[in-house]
Amino acid sequence: MNRTVFIVDEKEQGTRIDKYLAQALEEKSRSFIQGLIEKDSILVNNKIIKSNYKLKPFDRIEVTLPEAELLKVEPENIKLDILYEDKDIIVVNKAQGMVVHPAPGNYNGTLVNALLFHCKDLSSINGVIRPGIVHRIDKDTSGVLVIAKNDDAHNKLSEQLKDHSMKREYYALIEGRLKNDSGRIDKPLGRNKKDRLKMGIVEDGKRAVTHYEVIERYNGYTLIKCILETGRTHQIRVHMASIGFPLVGDPLYGFKRQKFKVQGQMLHAKTLGFIHPGQNKYIEFTTDLPEYFKDIIDKLRNETI
Structure with a gap:
């Protein structure tokens, strides 16, 4: 378990705790915070509170985050529009409506699932959830993406994005x-x-x-x-x-x-x-x-x- 502590500043007085933590915790939604409160994973001054609790100056908030879920991304036989492929890269034309990589609530039918079925050698730099993914486009945006098949290709493509x-x-x-x-x-x-x-x-x-x-x-x-x-x-x-x-x-x-x-x-x-x-x-x-x-x-x- 990962524990994080926040001390409330005077200017945050009167703010709902779920709203405060949704801003304080990077990439965590308000509904996620409310779920933690329901599980008594968030304490204020060592006491259980509700989502509508309004903060007071110098409140001590202790948040216990669950361990990240280990996910296994399964290969899926999904047709890909491949524009180019060699031992280093794959270039695809992603269709509108396809998610690039798995995420909470969407673990199937993604470009990564399709890529894992198509080939076994993808770069490992971005972990098991995003193998080979150098850059991404939104689900409802279509068009060209390049995928790295090895870490050296991934690093060189990432440098071009960076510069x-x-x-x-x-x-x-x-x-x-x-x-x-x-x-x-x-x-x-x-x-x-x-x-x-x-x-x-x-x-x-x-x-x-x-x-x-x-x-x-x-x-x-x-x-x-x-x-x-x-x-x-x-x-x-x-x-x-x-x-x-x-x-x-x-x-x-x-x-x-x-x-x-x-x-x-x-x-x-x-x-x-x-x-x-x-x-x-x-x-x-x-x-x-x-x-x-x-x-x-x-x-x-x-x-x-």
């Missing part, structure tokens, strides 16, 4: 007609303090930079290309929403009323380029937009005629 030399271009359909043909968004990103499922523009967040170019304008919509200078969680989605042009279909940052029935944000990782870790030469992969994406673009083009 921003890996080429990553996305196509996104956004709400509204952008007036500028191009632009640059430089706003720091971090966990939304009011809703931990979301990311947000926060002053003490990590620097995030997105470049965008208009590909085509329609009646009330714009197709853009986004070029990532950094690669933060939900970066394109949050950045475009922050300037008033959220992605079509985005369930977290988009408009509540949607014209098109789509399963998630209309975002496609179209181009990925990098120095091959084994051959030391630049290679690049570009994929077409998914059929559902192209169908909506065709409808919008017809509306503008």
Whole structure:
């Protein structure tokens, strides 16, 4: 068991304990905290409390976290759209709706499950849950990903991500007609303090930079290309929403009323380029937009005629 102690600051007086701990404990949701309280795994001044307990200055909070569950990720015979493969890497075109790696509540049907069935040699740097995974894209974002088959390839690809030399271009359909043909968004990103499922523009967040170019304008919509200078969680989605042009279909940052029935944000990782870790030469992969994406673009083009 892992025990953590917090001493409440005077400025936190009156805050609910579940809200306080959801912010204090990295990556822990409010519902997770409430579950710990129900199991008497959280004590205040050595006493059992309820989730609605309101903090007092200098309260001593003791949190007992359960041991991390050891998981065995099973190979699954799931079809992959493989663009390229050799002894060092696999490049795939991930479909919309596929989760990249297992996580609580979603241990099956992921890209990792499919990769484990397809090949046995994946890098081990990110552990049993994320073997071979160098970078990821959201469940409802489609497009190109590179997977490392060995640790040397993983390290070399990770360095390219870190120094921003890996080429990553996305196509996104956004709400509204952008007036500028191009632009640059430089706003720091971090966990939304009011809703931990979301990311947000926060002053003490990590620097995030997105470049965008208009590909085509329609009646009330714009197709853009986004070029990532950094690669933060939900970066394109949050950045475009922050300037008033959220992605079509985005369930977290988009408009509540949607014209098109789509399963998630209309975002496609179209181009990925990098120095091959084994051959030391630049290679690049570009994929077409998914059929559902192209169908909506065709409808919008017809509306503008």
